Amino acid sequence: MAEQTEKNQGFLIRPMREEDLPQIIRIERASFAAPWSLEEMEAECSNPMSHYLVAARGEQVAAYGGFWHIVDEGHITNIATAPEMRRRGLGRMLVQALTALAKELGISAMTLEVRVSNEPAQRLYESCGFHGVGVRPGYYPDNREGALIMWNDSL
Numbered sequence: 001m002a003e004q005t006e007k008n009q010g011f012l013i014r015p016m017r018e019e020d021l022p023q024i025i026r027i028e029r030a031s032f033a034a035p036w037s038l039e040e041m042e043a044e045c046s047n048p049m050s051h052y053l054v055a056a057r058g059e060q061v062a063a064y065g066g067f068w069h070i071v072d073e074g075h076i077t078n079i080a081t082a083p084e085m086r087r088r089g090l091g092r093m094l095v096q097a098l099t100a101l102a103k104e105l106g107i108s109a110m111t112l113e114v115r116v117s118n119e120p121a122q123r124l125y126e127s128c129g130f131h132g133v134g135v136r137p138g139y140y141p142d143n144r145e146g147a148l149i150m151w152n153d154s155l
Helices: 020-029 038-046 088-103 119-127
Strands: 012-015 050-057 060-070 071-082 109-115 131-136 147-152
Touching: 012 071, 012 088, 020 038, 020 050, 020 060, 020 071, 038 050, 050 071, 050 088, 060 088, 088 109, 088 119, 109 119, 119 147
Parallel strands: 071 109
Antiparallel strands: 012 050, 050 060, 060 071, 109 147, 131 147
């Protein structure tokens, strides 16, 4: 994917680099009750199925997201924005960029899981073409909360 400058406050959407990981781990820990470890994120950098993007301004990573390319589907694994950078449209920019990248790769549909209580994220995904199709009970290990399964099958 070629780097692309977005009009949103000078942020650039670009592929994630290994040197971004310290900032990504900080965002991950601030965003999730069960964050991925540095080792897990390092593994994603060398996983041929993984495609991760960041929203950055200069060297500052403000948000990141990624998906696994499995046959002809994309499974969004993580999308997170640094707390101080939220409510600026960066999550939407990333979802749209990930969807565009998926199309470039010949992916025909994308899926993700989101906490059933996370209505703001659900609204974001719905605005980007995803729709709920079911619930995975007890999906999240920290409190056994269910996950809403969402799909976008109109890529």
